[in-house]
Amino acid sequence: MENSDLTSSELLHSFLEGELDSALEPTLFADLNAKSELRAEMRDMLAVQRAVKRDRAALVPPIASTAAVFGALGMSTSMLVNSSWGSAIWSKIWAPLAAAVVSGAVTWYAAAPRSAEAPQQAVQAAAARNADPAATVAIVHDTVIVTKTQRVVVREAALADPVKSVVDNSTGTPSAPGTITPELVNDMAMKPTVAPSETTASPKEVTEMQAIQTQPASIIVRRVNPDAMLSATEVVNGTRELPDGDIAPRPFVRSFVTSLRSINASSYVNVSNATTTGSGLNNMALGIFYTFSDWFGAGVELGREPFAMSFKGVSDGTTMKYESTQDLVWGSVQAQLYPFPSLRDNGWQPFFQFNGGFTNYGFLTKGLFGTTFAPTAHLRMMFGFEATGLFYTVQGTSYTTPKLGFTYGIGYQL
Amino acid sequence: METYSEIELFSFIRIGEERDRRLSEAAFKELYARLSPRIYAYCRKVVDDVDLAQDVFQDTFIRFYKSAQKEREMTNVAAYLLRIARNLCLNAKRDYGSHRFVELEDYHGALSANDGDHRELLSLIDKAIEHLPFDYKDVFVLREYDGLSYAEIGEIVGCTEATAKIRSFRAKQKIREMLAPYLQDLNDNGA
Numbered sequence: 133m134e135n136s137d138l139t140s141s142e143l144l145h146s147f148l149e150g151e152l153d154s155a156l157e158p159t160l161f162a163d164l165n166a167k168s169e170l171r172a173e174m175r176d177m178l179a180v181q182r183a184v185k186r187d188r189a190a191l192v193p194p195i196a197s198t199a200a201v202f203g204a205l206g207m208s209t210s211m212l213v214n215s216s217w218g219s220a221i222w223s224k225i226w227a228p229l230a231a232a233v234v235s236g237a238v239t240w241y242a243a244a245p246r247s248a249e250a251p252q253q254a255v256q257a258a259a260a261r262n263a264d265p266a267a268t269v270a271i272v273h274d275t276v277i278v279t280k281t282q283r284v285v286v287r288e289a290a291l292a293d294p295v296k297s298v299v300d301n302s303t304g305t306p307s308a309p310g311t312i313t314p315e316l317v318n319d320m321a322m323k324p325t326v327a328p329s330e331t332t333a334s335p336k337e338v339t340e341m342q343a344i345q346t347q348p349a350s351i352i353v354r355r356v357n358p359d360a361m362l363s364a365t366e367v368v369n370g371t372r373e374l375p376d377g378d379i380a381p382r383p384f385v386r387s388f389v390t391s392l393r394s395i396n397a398s399s400y401v402n403v404s405n406a407t408t409t410g411s412g413l414n415n416m417a418l419g420i421f422y423t424f425s426d427w428f429g430a431g432v433e434l435g436r437e438p439f440a441m442s443f444k445g446v447s448d449g450t451t452m453k454y455e456s457t458q459d460l461v462w463g464s465v466q467a468q469l470y471p472f473p474s475l476r477d478n479g480w481q482p483f484f485q486f487n488g489g490f491t492n493y494g495f496l497t498k499g500l501f502g503t504t505f506a507p508t509a510h511l512r513m514m515f516g517f518e519a520t521g522l523f524y525t526v527q528g529t530s531y532t533t534p535k536l537g538f539t540y541g542i543g544y545q546l
Numbered sequence: 547m548e549t550y551s552e553i554e555l556f557s558f559i560r561i562g563e564e565r566d567r568r569l570s571e572a573a574f575k576e577l578y579a580r581l582s583p584r585i586y587a588y589c590r591k592v593v594d595d596v597d598l599a600q601d602v603f604q605d606t607f608i609r610f611y612k613s614a615q616k617e618r619e620m621t622n623v624a625a626y627l628l629r630i631a632r633n634l635c636l637n638a639k640r641d642y643g644s645h646r647f648v649e650l651e652d653y654h655g656a657l658s659a660n661d662g663d664h665r666e667l668l669s670l671i672d673k674a675i676e677h678l679p680f681d682y683k684d685v686f687v688l689r690e691y692d693g694l695s696y697a698e699i700g701e702i703v704g705c706t707e708a709t710a711k712i713r714s715f716r717a718k719q720k721i722r723e724m725l726a727p728y729l730q731d732l733n734d735n736g737a
Contacts, residue, residue, distance in 0.1 A: 141719070
């Protein structure tokens with residue numbers, strides 16, 4: 133194509149490629165002014181150019197193809213980490229990794245001293261509560277277990293002190309015949325050496341000559357709920373059967389909990405292409421946290437989920453609107469609050485969770501409200517609602533991608 | 547290795563094979579890191595089947611490495627790689643038949659049947675490229691995706707610079723024709 137005998141379209145084509153002779157530019161501009169069809173053609177060509185430019189940037193050889201090439205040539209791919217696209221991969225994951233490492237270190241620092249001191253403190257506390265020289269205290273899996281002998285004395289057998297029907301080892305104080313001290317009730321209710329029904333049916337029967345086997349009982353020292361204590365006293369007085377589980381609340385135990393949950397949330401940003409590359413690991417989050425008290429826990433969580441993103445930028449002097457849905461890996465620090473600790477006795481634990489972390493695009497925050505249910509001592513099932521905000525900046529302008537949805541998963545108390 | 551030119555890296559591959567294979571590997575890896583996106587883009591756009599495109603891409607670099615081990619004068623490594631890729635694409639076209647290289651007449655039917663007006667411009671362009679005649683597609687991809695000059699395209703394709711320029715122009719015109727309804731909507735909506 134010689135510039136001198138070009139049609140208007142050919143002039144435009146050369147102009148858009150930056151190859152038009154400057155002497156011919158006035159001719160092109162005059163045509164553009166006069167012909168609306170030529171202006172439409174220019175808009176179309178610019179749109180195509182922009183799309184091709186975006187497409188070109190997205191075309192990267194798959195890792196499998198790279199591995200196949202190097203495998204066929206008997207080379208390893210390790211040195212490619214220093215290459216430009218190796219750096220690109222690293223630039224995408226360093227922020228989540230760093231967030232996870234830092235938050236993990238903080239959690240460990242906060243948790244480790246408590247773990248080391250807890251058993252000793254618990255032993256001292258248990259010993260104070262159970263001033264019984266015969267009592268022994270053991271720690272098994274962070275649970276304080278006090279073993280002591282519960283002596284039930286039959287009148288005829290207790291000749292040395294016939295008025296005393298029951299001796300409480302923890303105090304050494306004799307109680308009136310037929311009465312049972314609250315501490316004793318609690319201990320018996322935990323793991324009675326004499327079945328409650330036998331005890332409550334007719335306390336006076338104890339005065340008869342009976343061979344009652346007494347043996348050491350392992351009981352768990354736990355915070356005593358006064359209401360439960362009252363309930364237990366009623367039972368002992370023979371008004372009704374002892375319902376299991378009403379005696380004392382489920383104990384709080386400091387522990388690590390791992391969680392794996394699925395995220396079903398939608399981005400509230402309109403983009404024309406909502407599809408992502410997809411992955412079996414998408415829309416998942418893996419976390420570990422430590423429960424510091426019956427109302428607070430903290431830890432780290434890593435996840436991967438898609439975010440719709442729409443922003444504008446200037447490229448080569450042209451303002452372009454970008455729309456995409458990116459699968460982003462995120463790492464975060466999480467805090468959990470348990471507003472109704474008493475519900476734990478029934479296995480339920482409502483919670484609020486707050487996450488703060490990073491993706492390779494920017495800051496990410498999450499807020500969850502939900503509940504866990506513990507069908508067994510270690511297993512937890514979780515369901516909740518989740519709100520997420522992704523905050524990122526492009527060429528000095530800030531953008532947000534909000535997401536709303538629900539989440540469900542499982543946890544395991546270590 | 548980042549500081550060496552592509553021609554120097556190419557010569558290191560041969561020298562490394564004779565003296566120290568680590569030099570050869572390092573040079574090849576650097577060239578791969580620099581040029582593989584362009585070669586991959588060419589293969590993906592010219593061969594419509596993704597799996598076949600990946601096979602061609604892999605084969606291109608394997609052949610490139612083997613040929614680089616021999617004594618050879620090199621002036622443009624990227625063009626050399628693209629020439630290997632193009633030959634392999636043509637072989638694939640011959641071996642796998644024309645169903646992977648759909649004719650232009652089929653385009654409008656495929657568009658209306660499968661895509662509708664709302665599909666993103668990028669995927670429409672992708673489909674339009676698929677339906678270009680091979681000569682146009684070849685030049686369009688080398689120009690737009692690989693950023694070659696018309697002189698370089700002429701060398702690779704085996705035509706004059708002016709012919710390459712005309713093919714590129716006609717390829718764009720055809721793409722515009724195929725996308726006309728969508729582009730009209732796009733312009734009407736002011737996007």
